Amino acid sequence: MLRLASPTWRWLCSAILLSAFLSSTQAQERAGGAASADAIDARRPEQWLQIIQQAARRLDYAGTMVYQQGTDVRMSRVVHVFDGKVSHERLQPMEGRPREFIRRADEVKCLIPEARRVVVERKSRAESFPGFAAAGTAELLQHYSVRIVGRERVGGLDCQVLEIQPHEGDRYGYRLWVDRASGLLIRSQTLNERGEALEQMAFADLRIGGIDRDQLKPSWSTDGWKVDEVTHRPIDLREQGWRLLAPSGFRPLYAVRRPLAGGQALQAVYSDGLASLSVFIEPATAAGSSEALPQRGPINGYVRRMDDSIVTVVGEVPADTARTVAQAVERIGR
Amino acid sequence: MNSERSDHDHGGTAAPRSGGEEEGCGQRLSCLLDGELEPGECRSLIERLRSDEEACRTWVLLNCVGDAMRSAEVASWHSNGFVARVSAALAGEPTALAPSALPPRSAGRRWLLPGAGAVAAAVVLVAVGLPSRQATSPEAVAVSAPPAATLASVRAPVQIDRSPKLERYLAAHRELSEPALMPNSTPYVRTSGAVLQQEGR
Numbered sequence: 100m101l102r103l104a105s106p107t108w109r110w111l112c113s114a115i116l117l118s119a120f121l122s123s124t125q126a127q128e129r130a131g132g133a134a135s136a137d138a139i140d141a142r143r144p145e146q147w148l149q150i151i152q153q154a155a156r157r158l159d160y161a162g163t164m165v166y167q168q169g170t171d172v173r174m175s176r177v178v179h180v181f182d183g184k185v186s187h188e189r190l191q192p193m194e195g196r197p198r199e200f201i202r203r204a205d206e207v208k209c210l211i212p213e214a215r216r217v218v219v220e221r222k223s224r225a226e227s228f229p230g231f232a233a234a235g236t237a238e239l240l241q242h243y244s245v246r247i248v249g250r251e252r253v254g255g256l257d258c259q260v261l262e263i264q265p266h267e268g269d270r271y272g273y274r275l276w277v278d279r280a281s282g283l284l285i286r287s288q289t290l291n292e293r294g295e296a297l298e299q300m301a302f303a304d305l306r307i308g309g310i311d312r313d314q315l316k317p318s319w320s321t322d323g324w325k326v327d328e329v330t331h332r333p334i335d336l337r338e339q340g341w342r343l344l345a346p347s348g349f350r351p352l353y354a355v356r357r358p359l360a361g362g363q364a365l366q367a368v369y370s371d372g373l374a375s376l377s378v379f380i381e382p383a384t385a386a387g388s389s390e391a392l393p394q395r396g397p398i399n400g401y402v403r404r405m406d407d408s409i410v411t412v413v414g415e416v417p418a419d420t421a422r423t424v425a426q427a428v429e430r431i432g433r
Numbered sequence: 434m435n436s437e438r439s440d441h442d443h444g445g446t447a448a449p450r451s452g453g454e455e456e457g458c459g460q461r462l463s464c465l466l467d468g469e470l471e472p473g474e475c476r477s478l479i480e481r482l483r484s485d486e487e488a489c490r491t492w493v494l495l496n497c498v499g500d501a502m503r504s505a506e507v508a509s510w511h512s513n514g515f516v517a518r519v520s521a522a523l524a525g526e527p528t529a530l531a532p533s534a535l536p537p538r539s540a541g542r543r544w545l546l547p548g549a550g551a552v553a554a555a556v557v558l559v560a561v562g563l564p565s566r567q568a569t570s571p572e573a574v575a576v577s578a579p580p581a582a583t584l585a586s587v588r589a590p591v592q593i594d595r596s597p598k599l600e601r602y603l604a605a606h607r608e609l610s611e612p613a614l615m616p617n618s619t620p621y622v623r624t625s626g627a628v629l630q631q632e633g634r
Contacts (some may be wrong), residue, residue, distance in 0.1 A: 151614045166622045175622050190621055200621050207608075207621075220608045275614070284614050300622065329608065353609050360601050368609045377606040392599040400599045413602040414610075 139259075139279050144245035147261055147277060148236045154282035157181050161314060162305035163193075168298040168396035177302075178314045189315045199317050210317055215324045221331070222353070239372040242266055242348040251276060253285050254305060263373065268292050269346050269420045270374055271397055281307050289397040289415065298396035331355035336367060337431065343378055344427035345369040346420060369414075376414025378424060383409045389425075391418055401425040459491050466495055 142150070161178040176191040185204035192198050199210040205222040242265060249260040258276040265272055272294070276286035286301035334356050336343060345351070349369035357366050365380040374397075383404060392400030392413070400413040403425040412425040458481075464470050465478050482489050607620040 148614070155614060164622055173622060192622070222609060287614065331609070352611065355609075357605065359605055364605075366605060366609065368606070370611060373614070375606075375610040377602065377609065379602055379605070392602075395599060395603075398599070398603060400602060411602050413599065413606045 142259075144247055144261060145236050145240060147247070147259060147282075148239070148245060150282035151275070151277055151284050152236075155179075155284060156186055158281060158283060158307055159310040160283060160305060160307045161310050163303040165301050165303055166298070167300075174303075178310060180310055180312055180315060187312075187315050189317070191318070197318070199319075201315070201317055208317075210319060210321060210324075212319050217321050217324050217326045219326060219328045221328070236372070238348065242270065242371060243272075243373070248274075250279075254302060256280070256285055256305075258285055268417065269423070270371065270416055271297065273373065276301075278307075283307060291397075291417075329358065331357045331366075334365060336365065339365060340431055341365070341380060342429040342431045343367055343424075344429075345376070345378075345424060346371075346416075348372075349376065374415040376412060376416050376421065376424060378428065379409075379411040379413070380428070381409050381411070383407050391422065394418060403428070405430065458485075458488050459495070462488065462492050462495055 159180045161176075164175050164177050166173045166175070174193040176189075176193065178189045180187045186202075188200075188202040190200040190202070197212050201208045201210070207220045209218040209220065210216075211218065243263045244266065245261060245263050247259060248262045251258050251260050253276045256278045257280065259279050261273075261275040261277065263273040263275070272290040272292075274288045274290060274296070275284055277283070278285050283302075283305070285305065286299070288296040288299045291297055331353070332355055334354055336354050348371040350371070351367060352370050352375070353366070353368040355366050357364060359366075359379065359381065362381060362384075367378045369376050369378075383406075387402075387404055387409075389401070389403045392402060392411075397415045398413065399416060399418040399421040400411060401418070401421040401424075403410040403412075405428070408430075410425050410428045412421045414421060416424075461470065461474070461478055465475060470478065482492055610620050
C-alpha cells in the first residue's frame, strides 16, 4: 500500500481536505441529471470509465491540480469550460517561470512572457489514418481489468475508488478516485507492477459548475508577441520506408513530420486509451550506442541506433515496453 | 592552497592565445575559480563567458587542469559522456511516491550521490559559458537563469548536451498525447516550465 512519506504531500492532502468544495447540484445537472444513490451504486466499473471521460470533457470546472512524482510536487491552476461544442482550458503552472497554456479544442497556445512569445501547437489527425478515435472502453477492457475497490472521501467529496489492472506487465495500472456526484476524476495514481504509485495527480480547490468564461483569459495581453507555430505534417510511415509495431491494443493516433531540436523528425503516437507512447525517427548526426533513457515517474524512453537513423521511443509505459517498441521498428524497401 | 593556486596560474598561461588582453582574462578567470573576485567583477566575467568562446574554452581548460592536478578520478568528469551519464542517474532517482517503499540502495549508489550533486553544479558552470551562437535559440532563456537558480533550473542546462535527452522528446510527446480520463492539458502538468524552452525548435 502507498505510504505518504513526504511531509509536503501530507500537507497538500490537508490542504485539499480543507479547501475543496463543490456545487454538486449544478454538477449533476450538467452531467445529465442527478442520479440516485442506488443508481450510482449499480454502476459497473466500465460505466464509471465512460462517466469519467464524459465529465472531463463536458463539465465546467476550475481548481488546483497537484502533480507529484517522487519528491517533485507541482501545482497548476486549471480552468475548463465546455461551450456546447468544444472544450476550452487554461492551465497555469504555479512554479518556475511564469507560463500559461490556453487550449481551445485541439489547439494549445503556450505563452512565454519573458520572451514575449506564443508557441501554437495544433493537433491535426493524419488523413491517412481515418477513424482513429481514442480507444473505446470495450477495447480498453481487452487489456485491462477494472474493478471498484471502495468508497473514500477525498477533498471533501464522496469518491468511488477504482483500480485498473493491466493483464500483462507491458503497461501500468491505475488507481482512480471519482467524484460520485459529478463523475469527475479527483485523484489518479499510476502504479507499477508492485502496486507502487509512480506519479499522482489530484485536484484541490475544485469548483464544479458556474465557471466564468473570463477565467479562461490569459494573464498577459499577447499583442505584439512573436507567434511560432509548431507545424506537424501528416505522413504515411510506410511511404517513408518504416514499419512500426506497437504493443497489442495501442492504436495509432498521429503520424507526422515535425521540427525537433533544430532538425526534423518523424513522430508516430499510439494510445491504448489510457497510456500513450511516441516513436521518433531522426537522421543520426553522431555515432552512439542504443540505450535506455532515465526513467521519470511512469515515463520511460529508449534510444536505438539504426544505421543512419535514431529511433527514440518515449511514453507512459514500462522500460521494457519502450525498448521492445524501439527494437521492433523496421526499415522497409523503398 | 598554494599548489592549487599555481595549478590555475599554469592553466591561465596555457590558454590558447597569450595576447595581453587574453592573458588578463585567463588570470581573472583563475581568480574567479578561486573565489577571489568582487561580486561585480564576477558578474561581468560570467557575462563575458556567455558570449566569448575563447574565454569559455579557457574556463573549461582551467577547470580540467585544476581537476587533473587534484585527482585523476575528478578529471574523468571531463571525459565525454560522463556528466551526461551522472545526470541521467540523477534524473532517474527514486520515482515511487513513498521512498521508504523502495528497495534499499546499494552502497555503491549511495557513494555516488554527493559527487552527482557536484557534477550538476559543474554542468551549470559550463552551461553559463555557452558561446553566443545559441543566444537566439529558445534554450538560451534557460541558460540565462540567475546564479541563485533552483534545482529545477539547474538541471535544465544539462540539455545542452547533444546526446538524445528524455526531456526534448517528452515535450514533443506531450504535445500529441491525449489523456483519456483527465483534462486535456494534464500532460502539460508533468513537464516543467524549463521544458518549454525547447518549444522553439
